[in-house]
Amino acid sequence: MGAKDSMIARTRRSMAAQPRAIFSWYLWVCAALMALPGTCKGFDEGNIARVIVNKDFLSKFGLDTLSPAALADAKGWITAIATAGAVFGCLSVVLIVDRIGRLNALRVATVFYGAGVLGQALSNGNLSALYASRFIGGFGIGGTTVVSPMFLAEIAPQSVRGMIIMMYAACQQLGVVFGFWVMYGVHLHFPAAQQWWTATLFQFVPLGVWILGTFLVPESPRYFLLRGDYEKASINLVRLRRLPADHPLVQGELDSAAAQIAEERSVKTGSGYFAIWAEVFATASNRRRFILLFVCHVLGQWSGANAITQYSPTILGYFGITGDSASLVATGCYAVVKFLSAVATGAFLVDFVGRRRSLILGISLQLATLSYLAIYLGVTTGRSSASIDADGNALRASQGAIAAIYIHACGWSIGWFSMPYLLTSEVFPTRIRSHCVSFMMALHWAMNFGNSRSTSSFLVAGNRYGAFVFFAGICVVSLVFVFYCMPETAGRSLEGMDKLFAVPLHKIHTIAYPSDEDLKPEMKSSATGAASMESADDKGTARHRELA
Structure with missing residues (x-):
């Protein structure tokens, strides 16, 4: 059986071998509630893309009197300042997530996000207050992008992680x-002076749902294992x-994670911030994981999709979509395409086709569409919309460019959008994961900041097409990197990935795909589990509990 067919077949066998009870409605409700914080990043991106072209917003903050170059610079800062805040939010949340728990850390991040949203809506023409509020909101968004994926990875059964x-x-x-679409709705039903801040305040709706959800779901069992509390982890x-607590799957999952943490603690000294980072770079396998994900986030953020999303009204205007209503509908449909693509990727591709093949497919779609867009913009630079509409061939090419934007959204959702979040959450051992x-x-947000800040000026300096040539070049590099260095992690346990990184990154493609043995769930009998824990205690669990 070829690797292409066996990945799907093996994943199905792995799922069939596990008790049906583990795929209960309760698991999916918990996952949905803790996935909902993802909306804050997307809502902010979609909302600010429309806000910075809203006429009342521009007038309120005195931006409508600026020169085109100064206006582009101001829009870049307004968009990007939230991503700068997110960088610091990501770095700060690590100080608390292993101390107060995943759920409490998410609550803290949510408070900052909510404060930022409220500050933006009430800034009332004060540009400094707007910048500060977007920075604070971004700080909270950054925290959620760390905690939520990590929590989901830690509670998921390995076959559907x-x-x-x-x-x-x-x-x-x-x-x-x-x-x-909220912006489109308020555009239709609210006075012009209320539209931008009303749409901004709508972010409190999903916020309210997930903050209540944090009181309905259990804390991550791996967090309690990290703190040395096996009993709470088991509960x-x-x-x-x-x-039941004595089921072989429950025992196996707990004991495998606990033994790994204990072994790591027994051979490493210290548990402080700098000791953890020393462990990351001193261990070859950890260093390879770090480099792999570092390159993934850099390439993913500079492959062009975030630039298109954040400046979609401007970019779609290049292809003849102008006017408030037409632009709102077009950008709204663009967002729907990205959402549906992400749903399809999660439901059908990442666990059955695999992370590696999904990435290759997604990047290939991005490369093809970006190349077309670069050629189209290069050929039509300097031509007016009227002259393009009057030329049948140019008009059809313009319509093809609009279709390419939507196909590009599909490729992005399948590949570089989805996989860095997934891989970041699952490849690192528990002790160094947070x-x-x-x-x-x-890093993701720092690259996003650079992208957001530079795209507006990049589009002008590169005569529009230059930016797309650059993004296409990044996709070429991405394909080469993924082919040689990307492992297939689908179906493997969080504690069972060590052998993937026992070889240099450029040789990972030789062992990329899992075997049947790799996809087997961790199962042990109660007696075996107890013996395993005794062994783990001998190696360092006592020290682990003392440190906790």
Whole structure:
């Protein structure tokens, strides 16, 4: 059986071998509630893309009197300042997520996000207050992008881990849908002077749902194992899996995670911030994971999709979509396409086709569409919309460019949008996970900041097409990198990925795909589990509990 067919077949066998109870409605409700914070990132992106072209907003903040170059610079700062805040939010949340728990850390991040949203709506023409509020809101958004995917990875059964983490990615795109269509709704039903701040305040609707959700779902069992509380970890895993505490799957999952944490603690010294980072770079396998995800986030953020989303009204205007209503509908449909693509990726691709193949497919679609857009804009630079409409061939090419924008959205959702979140949450061992996830999401936001800040000027300096040539080049580099260095993590346990990173990154393609043995769930009998814990205690669990 070829690798292409066996991945789907093996995943199905792995799911069939596990008790049906672990895929209960309760698990999916918990996952949905903790994925919902993803909407804050998407809602902010979709909302601000429309706000910065709203005439009343521009007038209120005195931006309508600026020169085109100065206006482009101001729009870049307004859009990007939230991403700058997110960088610091990601780096800060690591200080509390292992101390107060995943759920409490999410609540803290949500408070900052809510404060930022309220400040933006009440800034009342004060540009400094707007910048400060967007920075504070971005700080909270950054925290949620660390905590939510990490929590979802830690509660998910290994056979559907990709699907569950992808719920977070889908919620990000759902937030973009909210951002665009809420703005369209207020455009139709609210006075012009109220539109931008009313749409901004709508972000409190999903916020209210997930903050209540944090009181309805159990804390991550792996958090309690990290703190040395095996009993609470067992209680919460029993709630999530809907199986008795002595079930082999529950015992196996708990003991595998606990033994790994204990072994790491027994051979490493210290548990402080700098000791953890020393461990990341001193261990070859951890260093390879770090480099892999570092490159993923850089390439993903500079592949062009965020630029198109955040400046979609401007970019769609290049292809003849002008006017408030037409632009709102077009950008709203663009957001819907991205959301549906993310849902389809989570439901059908990441666990059955795999992360690696999904990435290759998504990047290939991006490359093809970006190349077309660059050629179209290069040929039509300097031509007016009227001259293009009068030329049948040019008009059809323009319509093709609009279709390419939507196809590009599909490729982005399948590939670079989805996979960095998923891989970041699942490849790092529990002991170093929170530190590495927070750094990678800070890097993600730093790259997003650079992208957001530069795109407006880049489009002008590059005569529109130059930016798309650059993005297409990034996609070429991405394909080469993914082919050689990207492993297939679908179906593997969080604690079972070590052998993937026992070889140099450029050789990972030789062992990328899992075997039947790799996809087997961790199961042990109660006696075996107890013996495993005794062994783990001998190696360092006592020290682990003392540190906790």
